Amino acid sequence: MSSVISIFNSQGQAEEALQELKESGYSEADMSLVAKEDEDAGRQQDVEAGEEMTVGDQNLTDGSTTGGAIGGIAGLLAGAGTLAIPGVGPIIAAGPIAAGLSGAAAGGLTGALVDYGIPQEASQDYEEQIRSGNMLAIYEGIESSEEASEIAAIMQRNGAIDVETH
Numbered sequence: 078m079s080s081v082i083s084i085f086n087s088q089g090q091a092e093e094a095l096q097e098l099k100e101s102g103y104s105e106a107d108m109s110l111v112a113k114e115d116e117d118a119g120r121q122q123d124v125e126a127g128e129e130m131t132v133g134d135q136n137l138t139d140g141s142t143t144g145g146a147i148g149g150i151a152g153l154l155a156g157a158g159t160l161a162i163p164g165v166g167p168i169i170a171a172g173p174i175a176a177g178l179s180g181a182a183a184g185g186l187t188g189a190l191v192d193y194g195i196p197q198e199a200s201q202d203y204e205e206q207i208r209s210g211n212m213l214a215i216y217e218g219i220e221s222s223e224e225a226s227e228i229a230a231i232m233q234r235n236g237a238i239d240v241e242t243h
Contacts, residue, residue, distance in 0.1 A: 080217040081228045082195070083237035084206050088112075090236035091212045097231050098216060109172030111186075111203075112212040114159055162186045165208050174215055195243050211238070 085091040095108055159169050160178060165186050170178045177193045178186070186207060190200035203213055214232065219225045219242075229240045 078217070079219045079225055080194070080215055080243050081219060081225055081232065082199075082203070082241050082243060083214045083229075083232035084203075084239040085212045085214060085235075085237055086210070087236060088212065091214050094214055094232050094235035094237065097235060098228065101227075101231065103216065103228065104218075107173065107216055107218045109170070109174035109215040109217065110212060111168060111170045111174060111178065111207060111215075113165065113207050113210055114167040114169050165204060168207060172215070173217065199241065199243065206239075 083091075083094065085094070091110060091112075095110070098108060099105055158171075158175050159167055161167050162178075163185050168178075168186070174193060178189045186204040187197070187200045190203055191197050195203065207213065214237070216228050219228065225242045229242065232240045
């Protein structure tokens with residue numbers, strides 16, 4: 078089995094690609110996303126005593142906001158969580174890869190991606206992409222080259238700046 082890994086520099090493009098995969102009948106259970114957390118997204122701003130500050134339906138003064146890098150994608154994928162990765166900073170991971178990356182806090186993102194089955198050199202490149210603010214969208218469990226080609230085409234059609242099959 079193989080995986081298609083795509084790099085997106087826009088949250089909207091990554092969301093559209095994952096949504097199109099779902100609409101094309103691909104399983105949400107095989108979709109993952111890794112992104113650097115937007116450290117400013119959940120940061121509370123100075124608010125006068127007794128005042129509430131909200132953005133959309135999120136109350137920023139009660140601590141109920143979740144990381145902002147993935148936004149709507151967290152609604153598409155289960156298991157979104159925030160991890161602190163040495164050399165990268167806080168990231169958000171959603172989907173099956175989230176469990177595999179939970180040990181990355183000690184060994185770094187590259188090591189976790191290698192453990193996930195991605196070659197060392199590609200893992201280093203992906204870590205650099207995350208560090209620079211891009212997102213990885215991953216579809217795993219692909220059984221045929223035709224399926225891999227169709228998934229890659231969907232990713233490219235939605236703005237992936239790089240697509241690879243591993």
